[in-house]
Amino acid sequence: MTILVIAEHTNAALAPATLNTVAAAAKIGGDIHVLVAGAACGPVAEAAGKIAGVAKVLVADDAAFAHQLPENVAPLIAELGKGYSHILAAATSNGKNILPRVAAALDVDQISEIIAVESADTFKRPIYAGNAIATVQSSAAVKVITVRSTGFDPVAAEGGSAAVEAVGGATDAGKSAFVGEELAKSDRPELTAAKIVVSGGRGMQNGDNFKHLYALADKLGAAVGASRAAVDAGFVPNDMQVGQTGKIVAPQLYIAVGISGAIQHLAGMKDSKVIVAINKDEEAPIFQVADYGLVADLFDAVPELEKLV
């Protein structure tokens, strides 16, 4: 049994979610190979080779793979993946975009966002915004799976010494082209990897008021997130959304500020170790999941909290 893990990366650096995906592969058991598909992605291949428990790194270095266009990358993965028992990718926007295309090309079902490995063919995954957990079993020859990072502690980034092998294959399918991107720049930790997350909701009233949360986050070394309501209202950009259809986080400490606690938001953060809710409405559903609730006006409480921590 050999498992192919698709590396998540920026061509320059390996993304931490890859380490959680390798951890899921290790739970399944068997040899683990990592595929790095990209352009000028040498540093990523080198980093992938050092991941603890990885036996081999396959590198497909081609301009067609620079922006992870699924029309180009999926045929490559499907071709390489035929000989493997499992193909795993992180359930990031990139993994979600590419992997179902791979599964259909291989004529197998995909299992999305697993949170636990029961055995080599049986997995647990949340459905209905996390209000139910399904245990599913796959009889597919190649099991194609995306992995929710919060379900698996990352393996060590160092300690391995895997051989690196260049592979070729499908290139530009000619169906799609990269036009551009607007990436958020931030000195704060990445939302899904942060130990502490401070999130704001509709109660923040406007985007400018998020400065209170940024000040608190900087003092705590935290990332800043938001509810769908805050993103839809245009307070902050979409990449900050935590919830069923945004990012799934499970930090040590989650501070929800001015967030009522819709089930769609809870789906994205209820596995956090400690949850703090600050809301002036004492009936807000967020208090039903909070370890520590503070009924207060956030515009008084947040600056005071920033001073005291």
Add this chain to the structure above:
Amino acid sequence: MKVLVAVKRVVDYNVKVRVKADNSGVDLANVKMSMNPFCEIAVEEAVRLKEKGVASEIVVVTIGPATAQEQLRTALALGADRAILVESSDELNSLAVAKLLKAVVDKEQPQLVIMGKQAIDSDNNQTGQMLGALTGFGQGTFASKVEVAGDKVNVTREIDGGLQTVALSLPAIVTTDLRLNEPRYASLPNIMKAKKKPLESVTPADLGVSTASTVKTLKVEAPATRSAGIKVKSVAELVEKLKNEAKVI
């Protein structure tokens, strides 16, 4: 340009579902069912393309039980021209749905297929991408902006780090994210008119598609529940608890 919109009948997003006592699934008896919210956004986008003169005809398709006609009528009331029900009472996996949609695409030959990025029941986020593989079309998933220009469509996508724009050759597939548009409500006259619009019913067998699956659900359980903690009276007490009790700061 013909646009095909695929929609799904799901439990209403306001309903808090309960797991059945025998762990065979969630209890959907007497629960309000609606069109999946992402699918409403897909219908709205198609209607806007028609209003701009880009789309000439909107065909809406669903795969589900006979009752899914309700969601098709809703789409017709919102502005779709005709509807196709692929009737199946089985709970189908995404690959089977994608194969059925491929058969409909082959028959209808749309230039653009618009669908939701995920259904809020199974939370799979697979069907659009799978349809892309089966048809060979390009895919613009998690779309927050769609612009048709000549024989291409530019799709701005919501990705983890921000936004990405790709140009796809037509025909292409778009899956919608939350901020693509705000769906309208159907007016009463349009709801009445929708009752007279054509609705065709076919079966997977008519389309020559096997819906067999390689994945089976063994059981469905309620998640571990989180109980409410305590209310603190002041910020100072909160900080004290976080430092000394929870030890997280």
